[in-house]
Every structure is written in C-alpha cells, then in structure tokens.
Amino acid sequence: MKLTKKQINIFQTDGFLVIRNLLPMNQVDEINVGYQKAINGQIDAHDWKKRINSVPIAQLGDPSAVLGWRKFPYFQKILSIAKQLNGNDLEVAYDQLIYKPPYSPIEVLWHQDAGYGPWPNEAIERGITCWLALVDVTPEQGSMQFIPSSHQQGIYHHHNAQDRNPIGGALEVRLEDQVAIPVSYHAGDCSFHHACTLHYTGPNQTNKERRSFSTHFWPTATIQR
Numbered sequence: 044m045k046l047t048k049k050q051i052n053i054f055q056t057d058g059f060l061v062i063r064n065l066l067p068m069n070q071v072d073e074i075n076v077g078y079q080k081a082i083n084g085q086i087d088a089h090d091w092k093k094r095i096n097s098v099p100i101a102q103l104g105d106p107s108a109v110l111g112w113r114k115f116p117y118f119q120k121i122l123s124i125a126k127q128l129n130g131n132d133l134e135v136a137y138d139q140l141i142y143k144p145p146y147s148p149i150e151v152l153w154h155q156d157a158g159y160g161p162w163p164n165e166a167i168e169r170g171i172t173c174w175l176a177l178v179d180v181t182p183e184q185g186s187m188q189f190i191p192s193s194h195q196q197g198i199y200h201h202h203n204a205q206d207r208n209p210i211g212g213a214l215e216v217r218l219e220d221q222v223a224i225p226v227s228y229h230a231g232d233c234s235f236h237h238a239c240t241l242h243y244t245g246p247n248q249t250n251k252e253r254r255s256f257s258t259h260f261w262p263t264a265t266i267q268r
C-alpha cells in the first residue's frame with residue numbers, strides 16, 4: 044500500500060495517522076483464530092495463561108511470533124507503512140496484545156511509548172507503533188485517543204501509576220488543557236502513532252470485547268537481539 048503525500052503530512056503534523064480498511068474481514072478472521080485461543084488461556088507461552096486470568100485486562104507479549112502471525116498479509120502491510128512514515132530501516136522491536144474484556148474498568152493512562160524508556164535516541168526520534176483493531180472499537184469500548192502534535196514536545200514526565208493499572212509497570216503523564224482526539228475503528232482499521240505521541244485508552248464500558256494488538260517498530264540499528 045502506497046501512502047499519499049497527504050497521509051505522510053498528516054502523520055508528520057499530528058503524530059498519528061488512521062488507516063481505514065487495511066485488512067479485509069478474512070484477514071482479520073485469520074488473526075482472530077489465534078487471538079481467541081490466547082484469551083481463552085489455551086496458549087502456554089511467556090506466562091500468558093496466568094496473565095489472562097489475573098486482572099480485567101491482559102497484556103501478552105510477542106503474539107506475532109507465538110501465534111505465527113508474521114506470515115499473514117497484515118505484517119508486510121504494516122511494515123511497509125511504518126517504513127514509508129519513518130524510514131526504510133524500521134523493523135519490529137516488539138509486539139503486544141492488550142485485551143480488554145467487556146466492562147474492564149482499566150484505563151491505559153496517558154503516555155508516550157518512548158516515555159517507557161530509556162530508549163536509544165534513534166528509536167525516540169523514529170519509533171512508530173501500529174494499533175490494529177480486530178473488532179469494531181469505539182472510545183466507550185477503549186479505543187485509542189491521541190493528543191495531536193504532542194510528538195513535537197519532547198518526552199513528558201511520566202509518573203508511576205501502578206496503583207491504577209496493573210500491567211507493564213504502568214506510567215502516566217498528567218495532562219492539563221490538551222484536547223484529545225478519540226478514534227473509532229472498524230475491524231481491520233488501524234492507526235500509526237509516533238513514539239512520542241501522547242495516547243490513552245479508556246475503560247471498556249460496553250458488553251463487547253475490545254480486541255486489538257500493537258506492533259512497535261524501531262530503526263534496525265537500535266534493536267538488540
């Protein structure tokens with residue numbers, strides 16, 4: 044998929060870009076087969092079984108490798124888009140599945156991905172994340188919200204927020220007057236955001252699951268094997 048100049052400009056200005064219909068439903072479905080097994084606790088990798096049951100939100104690391112997703116078309120599509128946005132040398136640094144079951148009260152608080160550093164400078168400058176929706180996801184269900192142009196403001200102070208979110212050593216940026224843009228997604232839509240773009244997902248206030256996963260790309264030279 045070739046991005047237009049307008050799309051690249053939007054990403055550079057706003058720090059995020061929404062792409063509609065990246066995947067047709069059959070390609071969403073093939074990812075959802077493994078996703079379903081993971082959230083059913085049928086996959087015994089990286090402590091996944093324990094993680095899926097312990098709290099009303101699950102963060103499962105490395106799903107593309109564990110579930111064999113990298114052979115699926117989504118992978119080349121998002122890699123190609125990440126490269127067009129932030130450089131040909133980008134590749135996957137890590138990926139994660141963050142699942143919010145119906146009525147999960149847990150927010151993923153305002154943060155920049157690079158705020159979870161220290162990250163290498165080049166990863167702070169050109170790191171990029173793709174958030175892919177595997178069901179329709181509204182803001183009430185916990186979709187992504189962004190602060191436009193926040194990627195141009197450096198790294199904000201991140202406070203410890205583990206009392207409010209039990210996963211991943213949670214951190215939080217305390218915001219004052221910024222205006223957030225909530226995004227609604229159909230299954231197969233995705234968004235890309237810069238490593239320094241402030242973003243947030245709310246609780247899942249609905250009786251539907253929030254299914255998505257995130258792929259984080261860094262410049263090759265910054266990734267340690």
Ligand SMILES: O=C(O)CCC(=O)C(=O)O
Nearest residue numbers: 141151156172174244257
């Ligand atoms: O899926 C979520 O709730 C948060 C995802 C996120 O913070 C990210 O993809 O960088």
